Amino acid sequence: MTSNFGDAGIFLIDTFLGLYLVVVVLRFLIQASRVDYYNPICQAIIKISDPISKPFRKILPTIKRIDFSALMLAVIVQVFAALMIILITDYSTYFLDPILVAWSLLGIVAVIMDIYFIALLISVGASWIAPFSNHPALSLVRQITEPICAPARKLLPPIGGMDFSIILVFVMINLIDSYFLVRPLAEILGVIPDLVLWA
Numbered sequence: 325m326t327s328n329f330g331d332a333g334i335f336l337i338d339t340f341l342g343l344y345l346v347v348v349v350l351r352f353l354i355q356a357s358r359v360d361y362y363n364p365i366c367q368a369i370i371k372i373s374d375p376i377s378k379p380f381r382k383i384l385p386t387i388k389r390i391d392f393s394a395l396m397l398a399v400i401v402q403v404f405a406a407l408m409i410i411l412i413t414d415y416s417t418y419f420l421d422p423i424l425v426a427w428s429l430l431g432i433v434a435v436i437m438d439i440y441f442i443a444l445l446i447s448v449g450a451s452w453i454a455p456f457s458n459h460p461a462l463s464l465v466r467q468i469t470e471p472i473c474a475p476a477r478k479l480l481p482p483i484g485g486m487d488f489s490i491i492l493v494f495v496m497i498n499l500i501d502s503y504f505l506v507r508p509l510a511e512i513l514g515v516i517p518d519l520v521l522w523a
Contacts, residue, residue, distance in 0.1 A: 334518065335410045341405040345398060347372050349435050350468075352394040355386060359467040365460050373397070397430070402428030406519040415519060423513065430509055431520040437501045438522070443469050444490060444497075451487075469493075492507045 350375045354366055361367075373394065380393035406424050410416060418424065443465045450462050464468075476489035476496075500506065 330412050334409055337405050337408050337480070338521060341401055341408075344372075345405075345432075345435060345521050346400045346439070347469060348377070348394055348398045348401060349432060349439060352391050352398065353436065353468050354437065354464075355391040355394065356389050357415075357468050357471050359464060363460050363464055363466050398432050398435075399425065399428045402431050402521055406413060407519050409519055413518065415516065418516070418519065424519070426513055427515050427520050430506060430515065431522060434501070434506050434520075434522050437497055440469065440472060441494070441497050441501075444473075444493060448490060471520065472496075 347369055350369050354369060359366055377393050377397045380396050384392035384396055386392065403424050406428070407419065410419050446462070446465045447469055450457060450465070454462065472493055473489060476492040477487070479487040480492050482488075
């Protein structure tokens with residue numbers, strides 16, 4: 325019975341703090357991508373993340389579109405979630421272990437990769453279903469993915485009206501996620517998946 329309560333606790337932490345982490349990381353990407361601030365979805369993301377991130381903005385500046393306050397908040401959310409899970413599981417040896425910060429940073433990179441992957445899928449689907457839509461969600465997706473798609477478009481320009489550069493971006497995301505950065509570092513650092521919020 326205790327195991328069921330523990331599992332339910334982990335599920336709730338993963339769900340609610342995981343969703344909040346995605347919002348905070350989206351705020352980071354919105355700033356980095358210079359997304360239209362007046363987009364209603366951007367406004368919602370800023371309103372949700374602002375109460376907690378505002379104190380960090382007084383200490384940590386935004387330098388060259390990098391919002392360090394959002395990044396710090398994302399790390400804190402990851403570490404806080406890990407500490408809560410540790411309290412209800414048998415991972416007590418990791419309580420206040422500095423390795424949690426490294427795991428959290430890696431978890432944030434994984435969340436960024438997942439957001440880009442999902443955003444690209446939405447972008448591809450929308451280009452077939454609603455290519456001329458100005459829906460706020462699709463505008464947000466286009467603006468977030470543009471900084472990573474533009475360099476790929478220079479390497480692989482459209483052929484016969486078809487943009488194949490997005491395939492190149494998908495390949496790069498998978499290489500970074502599975503072979504070059506996230507998974508290899510997770511193995512080196514001995515990441516315990518239960519203690520890291522993955523998108």
